[in-house]
Structure formats: structure tokens, C-alpha cells
Amino acid sequence: RVSAIEAFRANILHFTDNPDPMTGAGIEYFEDGVLLVEQGRVKALGDAQTMAAAGFDLQSCQHFPDQLIMPGFIDSHIHYPQTSVIASYGEQLLDWLNNYTFPSEARFSDAEFAAQAAREFLQLLLQNGTTTAMVYTTVFAQSTDAFFTAAAQMNLRMISGKVMMDRNAPDYLLDTPESSEQDCRALIERWHQQGRQLYALTPRFAPTSTPEQLAVAGKLYAQYPGLYLQTHLSENLQEIAWIKQLYPNARDYLDVYDQYGLLGPRSVFGHGIHLSDEEVARLAQTGSGIAFCPTSNLFLGSGLLDMARLEAAGVPVSLATDVGGGTSFSQLRTIAEAYKVLQLQGQNLHPLKGFYMATLGNARALQLDHCLGNFAPGKEADFIVINQGATPLQRLRQSSTLTVAEKLFALMTLGDEHNIAHTYVMGKKMFSRTAAEGSLSW
Ligand code: GUN
Ligand code: ZN
Structure with missing residues (x-):
């Protein structure tokens, strides 16, 4: 029947x-x-x-x-253009970006290539049991368009956006404050809340954006209801030292984003390993989340996330693969590595908590628990x-x-x-x- x-x-x-x-x-x-x-x-x-x-x-x-x-499973931080540079040897964050990531992202100016890569990336997610993710594309608007097109064809709920990056990367990967504003507006109007798609403003991280570009991100964030914001925060000690040079007037790394209005309950900061007490308190106060990326943090030698400290302060912590800094698309592998990262600090991750994080916990951290989790x-x-x-x-x-x-x-x-x-x-x-x-x- x-x-x-x-x-x-x-x-x-x-x-x-x-x-x-x-x-x-x-x-x-x-x-x-x-x-x-x-x-x-x-x-x-x-x-x-x-x-x-x-x-x-x-x-x-x-x-x-x-x-x-x-x-x-839900993955709160992953880079689709880095699929093919997963497992690249020998570097920590800044060299790894220059040597592997940026050259790989250059290929995504080609819309056909980006479309094929997006479809294959989404297949990889499904093969790993991941049905929703918060995804970085590249600086090229056509790569973001290709990603949303593929996600919409497969009817997957995805959060994604164009990388904003106007300095400290190779010329072939740079936009400008003006072009990024135009591109983001067009993508938001085309994709945000269309079917299952949601748009995330994606300034890569403070070192690759000028203050003018972060101001554009803040302006857009305030203008369109329901937008997300994703970026990286306090992943690596050299990165943090660089922030002090680039933004000498900021109180700390998080304050750079705070000054431009980028904090809030739909803001997801990748890593957040080396945070001061003030930064942790400010994340909690604004409802901003941290994406815990254990396979990446171990692989790039970035450090160990003190999850107990963040949770005690009331900061939402989600679980993410961060491919290609991360070494697996599998949230099973990711829960296992999170367990080990916490073990090294005398903390624990009960398996039920781990599976909660990969499902309802991440849905809550991404403000998607009304429809998922x-x-x-x-x-x-x-x-x-x-x-x-x-x-x-x-x-x-x-x-x-x-x-x-x-x-x-x-x-x-x-x-x-x-x-x-x-x-x-x-x-x-x-x-x-x-x-x-x-x-x-x-
Ligand atoms: N910080 C800025 N860009 C990146 C990236 O692509 N991967 C990781 N892990 N950290 C970053
Ligand atoms: Zn990342």
C-alpha cells in the first residue's frame, strides 16, 4: 500500500x-x-x-x-576548497596557508572547476554522515555561487559565504572593501534563506582584512536579519603576535572583531585556543561561539582547546573538522580526537556528550535547533x-x-x-x- x-x-x-x-x-x-x-x-x-x-x-x-x-552530523567549521590539500606535510598555520592553502584556493576562480569541487565535497560530507555544515568558500564569488548551487540541488541545509580578504595574501586572491561589499550583497540577496541555504559573512581572519573591510562586514551584519558570521580567532601564537602589530590599538584579538560589530549569537569563531579571561568573558556576554577543531589543532600544532574553561564561562562550543587543516571529514574521528585533546588536560568527553555535540549541540550552537539536531x-x-x-x-x-x-x-x-x-x-x-x-x- x-x-x-x-x-x-x-x-x-x-x-x-x-x-x-x-x-x-x-x-x-x-x-x-x-x-x-x-x-x-x-x-x-x-x-x-x-x-x-x-x-x-x-x-x-x-x-x-x-x-x-x-x-x-553537523560540522560547524570546514573549508570546501581545501579538500585536496588535506594531509599536507610539515607546517604550522601561517606557512601552511601560504604553501598549500592559498595556491589551492586560486583554482576556484574557475566556475566550472568550483562547481565540480563543490559537488564532490558535498558527496564527501554525505559519505561521512554530515548533513549540515558551516563552510568557507574562497574569495571568488563564483566559488560561493557554485557551492550554494550544488547544496540547493542536493537540498542540503548549508551555511556558507564568500571569503573576504584584501591584504596579506597573494594578489590573485585579494578582493577590496568595495568589491567584497558588492559581491556579498549579491550573494546574500541570491542565497540567504533561499530554500535551506543560509549566508555567513566570512572575513577569513583579521590579518587578511583591512580595518575598512572588517567595517564592511560589520555594516552588512547589522543590515541583513539572520546572517551568520564566521572567521578564525586565536589559533596560533605567531598569528596572535601578528595581530598585535596589525591592530596595535585593539585590547586583544577578539577586540578587533568586537570593534567592528562582528560578535553575537550567530558568530562562530574557529579555534579560540589562546584566549585571555577578558576574551572568554566577552564571548560569553555576546553569545558568540567557538568551533572546536581537534584534528586541525593537533595537525597544525596549534594547541589544546580548554573546553571546560569555555563551557564554565557559558561560551557555546561546537565541534568541527576544519578540513583541510583538519585531517578527517568524519565527525566520529573528530569526537575521538576531541576526547584525546581533553584527556591531555585532565578533562573528559563522555561519549554521549560527544554525540550530542555532533548533533543537537551543534544545531544549538548554529541557531538551527528549531529545524535540526x-x-x-x-x-x-x-x-x-x-x-x-x-x-x-x-x-x-x-x-x-x-x-x-x-x-x-x-x-x-x-x-x-x-x-x-x-x-x-x-x-x-x-x-x-x-x-x-x-x-x-x-
Ligand atoms: N586561519 C586563517 N585561514 C585559515 C584556514 O584556512 N585554516 C585554518 N585552520 N586557520 C586559518
Ligand atoms: Zn578554518
Whole structure:
């Protein structure tokens, strides 16, 4: 019988709040659950046997025995043009940008190339179970247009924007305050809040923008409701020393952005590793968020994020891959590396907290929890089916786990994209691991 409602049966996990592993508050887990989706949105979630007793026909379900359904992962900081320079050897931030990143970004002046790269990047996200991301493009407006075009074709909810950068980078990558204003306005009017797309003003970081350009960003931020802002903050000690030279009148790094009106609840600052108490307090006061990028911070030797300090101060902390400074598209890998970064500081990341961060926590940090992050009725049905035993070693380890937390901890510690069996976007299957993954052309 044809029905507008689709049903998916599996182990199902989602979060209704920041979890308390001691009491179970905030965690909803069904050992045998059913997720109902209608017209791309969550209709209901329940226990299979309870629903069957109430007359629901379990035969109508697509059944994934022993697999785990959870909301699609959200990545709060990633660079699509850096896909091909992931895993480039030997440098810290400033040399890494000059030697690898900037040359790679130059190719995105070609709209055809950018369109192909955007499609392949989005496929990589889906293969990794990530259904929403906050994405840097390049300085070229056509690369941003190509990105949104690809995201809209796949009906993915994405936050993105054109990089603004008018100094301290190669000439071929520079815009001007005037051209960036024009380009941003055109892109905002074309893409912001069109379908699932959202626009983020994207001054790369204070060293590559003049004060005049940051003022343009501040003016636009104040002018268009619902815009986001993304940039980098206090990632690397040499970068911070450079800020002191470039902006001698600023109290600190964050104050540079503050002076131009760039702080607020839709502002997401990448890294924020080396912050003063004043900066932490000001982030909290303005509701500005930090994107924690553990694989990048370790790979580029940037430092260890003191997450407990930020959370104690009330700063929203989201979880991000930061590819290509980051070394994996997988939020499973990212949770595992976050755990290790915190271990080195005597802190801890409970697995339930880690999976919360990658789903509802990031949705909240990106002000998207009204439409994403869990299976509350009416939310957009972006979800993944996870195979918890994708390798012989994983199956061995999982066979001796007892609790959900133990299973999740083994999954995050040993897992990667190979654990993502299927990825659904607005209820539609957009990736299956059994299908050919295709090849990358760039
Ligand atoms: N700071 C300025 N640009 C970048 C970038 O592309 N990656 C990282 N990790 N840090 C940055
Ligand atoms: Zn970054």
C-alpha cells in the first residue's frame, strides 16, 4: 500500500538536551525503535513493540537490524576548497596557508572547476554522515555561487559565504572593501534563506582584512536579519603576535572583531585556543561561539582547546573538522580526537556528550535547533544509519560492550566514514555505502 509516511526501524538515538549520563536526562534511546517521516520531516519516534501493540504495521518499515539511526552530523567549521590539500606535510598555520592553502584556493576562480569541487565535497560530507555544515568558500564569488548551487540541488541545509580578504595574501586572491561589499550583497540577496541555504559573512581572519573591510562586514551584519558570521580567532601564537602589530590599538584579538560589530549569537569563531579571561568573558556576554577543531589543532600544532574553561564561562562550543587543516571529514574521528585533546588536560568527553555535540549541540550552537539536531516532530528529517561493526576489530570490541555509552565510545574511537551505511536528507536516501562511492577528479 502506498503511504506518504515512511518508517525506519533500527536502534535509534537522539538527544533532547545536553545529556546527563548519570541520570539519563537529555538522552532518548530505543533498542528497537521506529522513526516516521512524512514529507521530509519527522512525524514521530517510538518503540517498535509499543507501536505494534497500538496497531502499527512493523512490516511497513525499512528495517536495519543492529544498526543505529541518529540525526545527521553537523560540522560547524570546514573549508570546501581545501579538500585536496588535506594531509599536507610539515607546517604550522601561517606557512601552511601560504604553501598549500592559498595556491589551492586560486583554482576556484574557475566556475566550472568550483562547481565540480563543490559537488564532490558535498558527496564527501554525505559519505561521512554530515548533513549540515558551516563552510568557507574562497574569495571568488563564483566559488560561493557554485557551492550554494550544488547544496540547493542536493537540498542540503548549508551555511556558507564568500571569503573576504584584501591584504596579506597573494594578489590573485585579494578582493577590496568595495568589491567584497558588492559581491556579498549579491550573494546574500541570491542565497540567504533561499530554500535551506543560509549566508555567513566570512572575513577569513583579521590579518587578511583591512580595518575598512572588517567595517564592511560589520555594516552588512547589522543590515541583513539572520546572517551568520564566521572567521578564525586565536589559533596560533605567531598569528596572535601578528595581530598585535596589525591592530596595535585593539585590547586583544577578539577586540578587533568586537570593534567592528562582528560578535553575537550567530558568530562562530574557529579555534579560540589562546584566549585571555577578558576574551572568554566577552564571548560569553555576546553569545558568540567557538568551533572546536581537534584534528586541525593537533595537525597544525596549534594547541589544546580548554573546553571546560569555555563551557564554565557559558561560551557555546561546537565541534568541527576544519578540513583541510583538519585531517578527517568524519565527525566520529573528530569526537575521538576531541576526547584525546581533553584527556591531555585532565578533562573528559563522555561519549554521549560527544554525540550530542555532533548533533543537537551543534544545531544549538548554529541557531538551527528549531529545524535540526534531533527527531522532535516537525524537524527536517536529516538522519544517518550507522553500522557499528564495520571491521572485524570493531565487531570484536562491540561484542563485549554492555551499555549504549560503551557502544558509542567504541564507535567513536575506532570508527570513521566506513561506519556510515546510509545518509538521508529530508527523508530521501542520498548516500549508501554499498553503492559506488565514485572517484575524485581533483
Ligand atoms: N586561519 C586563517 N585561514 C585559515 C584556514 O584556512 N585554516 C585554518 N585552520 N586557520 C586559518
Ligand atoms: Zn578554518
